[in-house]
Amino acid sequence: MSDSGRRVGRPRADRQRPPSGLPPREELLGAAAALFAERGYAATTTRAVAERAGMRQATMYHYFGGKEELLAELLESTVTPSLELARRLLAEDDRPAERRLWELCRSDVLLLCEGPYNLGALYLLPEVRGERFAVFRRVRAELKECYRRLLARTAAGSALPADGLELRNALLFGLIEGVILIRDSGPPVPAEVFAEATAEAALRIAGGGIAHGRIADGGIADGGGAVAGADA
Amino acid sequence: MSDSGRRVGRPRADRQRPPSGLPPREELLGAAAALFAERGYAATTTRAVAERAGMRQATMYHYFGGKEELLAELLESTVTPSLELARRLLAEDDRPAERRLWELCRSDVLLLCEGPYNLGALYLLPEVRGERFAVFRRVRAELKECYRRLLARTAAGSALPADGLELRNALLFGLIEGVILIRDSGPPVPAEVFAEATAEAALRIAGGGIAHGRIADGGIADGGGAVAGADA
């Protein structure tokens, strides 16, 4: 069948690295992910990506239009499975929302931590504001919306006014995305453990008041408002 | 005195922008901060920085050895005041640790949110791993250590084993640093409100078990109250 030694097209010049088996597109994506994570997106050259994937710089253009296309595809491929899970969980009306939210958090952290490379840091690149990443941004926004809905179905969440909910959701989502960024700086703990600890932390943020509900309560800020009071 | 029109040296070519009054070094730092935040570090050229500061590209080298030097100085100037506050708080033995941790969180978020530009995103640049940023990394590590000590003096924290404490501290620190990154994506709420909401969320993470660890909740700004009641 595949007979890996017999491929169409001019053979590669660099015979160093083992074939890896993956199709060239995937090789390129992997190389890009690794380099973006290591050196940063802007600092990574097309030459570096191609070379790490075992081909010459120009050959990359046979598969991708440039660095941006690589980044866009990487970002979308990270966030899409997460959105799918989120939708599935959102539909499971019979299970408690807290539980589902916990699962979503855990699995998102795991997804980003366990992936071959830490793509989390790419989410926040200034480049991602560009037109080319509109799809990614939309999918990510939808994911965040799923978080919001799950949070709203939570005992604590349902007691919040709309803007309080929004704020709390931003914090929760921020924890998930933020924490992956600094994963390395924590203690060297298995991804599973880390993911569950993060999910639990997320639920605490979600959780109504531990002591009593309100959020930016503090009293300060706007005085008055904030209520949400729930009950004691 | 200063008679701003009469400065030594060849006059600037670009007479467009208003003088701003700041010394050139500061102008450069401000321009760099703005551009790093807008476009990203690697994507910002020395020319862009200099030009925004109102001078020609080459002139920048009169003040800084290059882009990295600008970044190093910006990072250090952000984290240093924070470390100072942390040390001060750590020394205030008479006040409850929960309360002090809350203040530290709040003020860190505020520092990063309110600053002229969102420097938070710079913390995680891959470039920051380089030799040139050793000082910054050390100061930041010391700051994190302060968080850890405060957390350990907390009712909930004191009950944790060492590695559990470490993990929880990583989450807490991650929340603070992570959340500033995504500040914009939340609801448009005043920085004060956002900072307090984040501080409260941080205390929830710090807080012991979900069902019981109460927090320095509602207490506020000062007023000794706040107490985080200990037991159940």
Place this chain on the structure above:
DNA sequence: ATTATCTATAGATCTATAGATAATGC
């Protein structure tokens, strides 16, 4: 004939230095 690669390179940067210039200060 088709395909996947290669080599070569034009054009567009960007950095960092050299050396000139236009102010004030003495």
Place this chain on the structure above:
DNA sequence: ATTATCTATAGATCTATAGATAATGC
């Protein structure tokens, strides 16, 4: 004399395209 700026530019990239080449497929 000193200083802060300027202009000019060498050298080092980096991207993206043009066109050649070495396989397989028919």
